Amino acid sequence: MSYHCVVCAKQVPDTKNVTGEAMKEDGTVNRSALPAIFNPEDLHALETALQIRDAHGGSVTVITMGPPTACEILRESLYRGADRGVLVTDRRAAASDTLATSYILACAVRKCAPDIVLCGRQAIDGDTAQVGPQMAEKLDVPLITYVEQWLGIDDKTARARRNVGNGWEVVSCTLPVLVTVNESANTPRPRSAKRMMKYKKARSRGEVEALAKGLLEGDFDNYTAELQAAEVEKYCTALSEKGLLLEQWTLDDIDADLSWCGMSGSPTKVHRIQSVVLSGGQYRQFPATQDGVSELVGELVSEHTIG
């Protein structure tokens, strides 16, 4: 019995290393100043999927929704062993909150008809951990969140140990299922050097278009639209023959109802964003002498903080 897995992976700004330069004057974050990385927990979701395939056969497809630059994490997935990468990209998907994001991703996942859908527990930028559970509802499949140990599949029944904060529970259910995977679930395998050699040339149609423009420099713009398209088509066909074309889907390709996508599909709106800039220097400093420390303790007692 083999199983088809779909992993949803997000490209995120590296929020752990936010520096001054990454903050814009209006207090918002300048995402382009931050390195874009593979959302950490999604690597663990990918590893779980690869282990399932290695044990039972089947396939691993990675889907990411984002701008064309998100192809970087599709290539990363291929280096580590994924069979197929799909980019869902469409301007009309911009400004999606978790409800719209989960709707769009669910439409894309449905097209792959997988046995197991794997998400990371949480993305490090939006930090909501909502997309996985919401996708499970949209796909109408059982949900297992916070998987800290994948215990295997036996004849279409999956078992996993989930971390529930104050302990754990072992649950099982019949496929299909959607799981969200914790960081503690496994150690992601490194890239394979051989696969890297092969897949570093993998490109999406969008990237090919940009590339064709670059290669032909000024000339490309002088081409007629048909010639441009023909040129792009030529590259894409060549890539496709070598198994190096990353699939690229629009909202039309996944039959998404536009009213549930992007801004119109998002009930939450941002009222205000403030950056957390520490004020600094406003605390009362006491000298590290016995007198200084005693004065501080006296202060804490007199304001009833201690004693």
Added chain:
Amino acid sequence: MSETNRNGEVWVFAEQEDGKLSDVPLELLGKARELAGTLEVPVSAVLLGTDVGGLSDTLVAHGADKVYLAEHDALAHYQTAGYARALCELIGQHGPQVVLYGATPLGRDLAPMVASRLKCGLTADCTDLQIGDHTDAVSKTEHKNLLFQIRPAFGGNIIATIVNPERWPQMATVREGVMPLPERDDARDGEVVRCEVDLDGATLPLTIEQTHREKKSVNLKAARVIVAGGAGVGSRENFDMLWQLAGLLGGAVAGSRAAVDLGYIDADHQVGQTGTTVRPALYVAVGISGAVQHRAGMEEAARILAVNTDPDADIFKVAHYGIVGDYEDVIPKMIKAIHGGA
């Protein structure tokens, strides 16, 4: 769901396990009273389970005007599917304008499932809630008295205020420990509304084969004073000094993640984004640099005292009191000052 029911109540999901309420719903009831006061509507708790009716008194004593109680065998042990179905049914019947959940592992599993089914918005992990007016940036429509859902995002580097103007109920999960626990008031009156939920014959998708719960040996959230140490403390032995100080102050000892990773203190003492969120009367940060993930768990303390050799350490930026110096020198002086009855 979707119409904006201005007379709708403010609801709190009363998370319980094995017949015991956790602290979050009680904390949320305190906040819900404040919001409902502004909106001039009642506060209700929703209690799901089997044999949990006895908890209603506690919910009323902490601020609920009404307790919607649904008991069913299918709700005995938490499962997303059964709880989501019951809750969606009750929300559909009663049309609350606000539904709040604790941002616990359970709340963050349940709330998105409910939001997706009702096709309404959900804001994650709020640290504050207010009522305010919002003007839509595009349509310029003005919306009065919306729930401002205030949350850190981007790894704690920004604070976003999120609103949900049209597709109600307005739902949010709220971090544990950030809202003050209201005092119990047994004189409060409340009504228990027994509800039928249609779960007969519902097959729940998961089989729960085994459960394991760890007893939390420390209750950092309940501590009035916390003495916390970081990597700067240097060893497990050196932590003794912090235990001694905490003992004198009747407080608890906590650690940064670095202190936990280095084995100076056990993991259940960790404060921060991936540990416990605390808001004691006094938080003493010893040899802690003040990384954003640490601050996320302690910056709501009423008073913060930082002891650090590095005058530029970020911890001083959230501190109220500071001593720049070596803790091995400073802590004994504090102990002496307290002994001396200073």
